[in-house]
Amino acid sequence: MKAEIIEPAIKACLAEIHAKLKAAEQTAKAAQACAAAGGVAEAVRVSMDIEQLIYEAGRLHDAATLLARMAHD
Numbered sequence: 279m280k281a282e283i284i285e286p287a288i289k290a291c292l293a294e295i296h297a298k299l300k301a302a303e304q305t306a307k308a309a310q311a312c313a314a315a316g317g318v319a320e321a322v323r324v325s326m327d328i329e330q331l332i333y334e335a336g337r338l339h340d341a342a343t344l345l346a347r348m349a350h351d
Contacts, residue, residue, distance in 0.1 A: 284349040291342035298335040302328045 305327050313321035 281349055284345050288342050288345050288349075291338045291345070295335045295338045295342070298331045298338070302331040302335070305331065 305324060309321040309325035309328075312318075312324055
């Protein structure tokens with residue numbers, strides 16, 4: 279595939295990875311604050327959202343690396 283198509287797609291994937299991981303960080307901070315305030319059960323409930331965000335970031339990374347490999351073929 280052509281670089282003028284692939285490079286913007288990779289950049290978009292990387293930007294979305296950053297957004298997902300930033301959201302995961304914010305969720306982790308909220309969970310930590312709940313736990314520190316004595317709401318451990320609430321902290322665990324809040325932290326459950328982290329898994330999906332990390333999963334999505336991982337799949338986006340897979341897409342970016344696949345696109346990068348395609349660019350070099």
